[in-house]
Amino acid sequence: MSASTHSPAELSTPASRRTVSEHARTVAEQADRHAVTLESLLAILRSPRLDDRIARNMAIDVAANALVGLRMATDQQRSGLLEPVVGAFARLRNDLRPLVRFGDLDVQFVEPPATGRALPGDVAHAARAIVRNAVLAFVDAGETRRVRIQWDCDGLNLLIGIRDDGLGQLSAHDDSLRPIVERVAVLDGSLSVASTPGWGSSLNIRIPLDPPVEPEPIVSAAELSIREREVLRLVASGARNHDIARELGISLNTVKFHVSNLLKKAGARSRAELGALTR
Incomplete structure (x- = not known):
């Protein structure tokens, strides 16, 4: 049953509301993954370096891998397991690999320390969604050619740094960053945006590893x-x-x-x- 078909009586208990909330969050995260997959497919099909046969085969591989990854991500989300910070970052890198390989975007990944604290499932999923949204926002702007993505963990928070070489006109109030701002706010985190015209923009995000007390x-x-x-x-x-x-x-x-x-x-x-x- 979809969230929109629940009656008020069915949502009268905290358990029912949590079920609806979890469903809505899963749908939103899947939409993020679909967006990255579609951007990757377009990059492959538009690439002047690939002939039709190779592009078609690669597009099939990307779509198949995305489907497998989506199923694995859904299973892990339901299990509620912790994710090692290095493993969570590797999944992010794998999500973005087709877009990086076949598009015009040069992405530099700065590995987090292997000794970092394991991430709760909610934090790991949100962090990957935040980075995917940021990269897609940069791609949509059409001026970014290079992005640097860095994760770190101080034991209490996941620290995310994202920098591009675009026009340097982003601010926290841009509609393109709205999904990121909302995710960070709900997780009781913080976000700052620093932009220098002609030199690019930097996003610095802090997400607590321990969940906030939910209102x-x-x-x-x-x-x-x-x-x-x-x-x-x-x-x-x-x-x-x-x-x-x-x-x-x-x-x-x-x-x-x-x-x-x-x-x-x-x-x-x-x-x-x-x-x-x-x-």
Whole structure:
């Protein structure tokens, strides 16, 4: 049963809400993986270095490997096992390998220390999704040719550094970084963006390894302000931030502020999960 078909009575218990939240998170992570796979397939098919036969065979290999990887990732997510930080990073590198190999993007991977603390499954999945989203945002910008990805672990936090050589115009308020900002906020982490025009942008992210205390999910509209209820209604309908700002006559930054608060109050990890909990 999909999250959108649950009745209010079925979502009345914490266990039911957790089930819906987990389902929404899994769907969001699978969407990230599909996006990387599609970008990789396009890079192969567009590559001037490959003839039609070779490109077709490589595209088949990428699609088959992506399907196997997706199944393995889903199984591991359900198992709830810890992931060694080096192994989690290796899976990220494997996710991005086709895009790096056949695209125009030069990606440098800086290995984390082998002695780093094992990552909880939620943190490992979120970290890979964050990096994939960042790389896709750089690719979509069309000006990035080189990306440097670094992971480290200080025993309490996973530290992620991502740097590109693009236009250097990114900020934490860019819509392209919205999925990253939301994921980091829900995990009680921190994100900073430093950009130098003409030299590129750097993202520095800290994610606690121990999960934050999850707030109670939204159980009543009485807990929300009038404006929050209006924003929540539009988020649940699938409206984007720009549409919400135009509909309510408020600024884009105000919308982002309300969405961030709603995510924290609901204990949701993404807009999709927030919408599922609301429905």
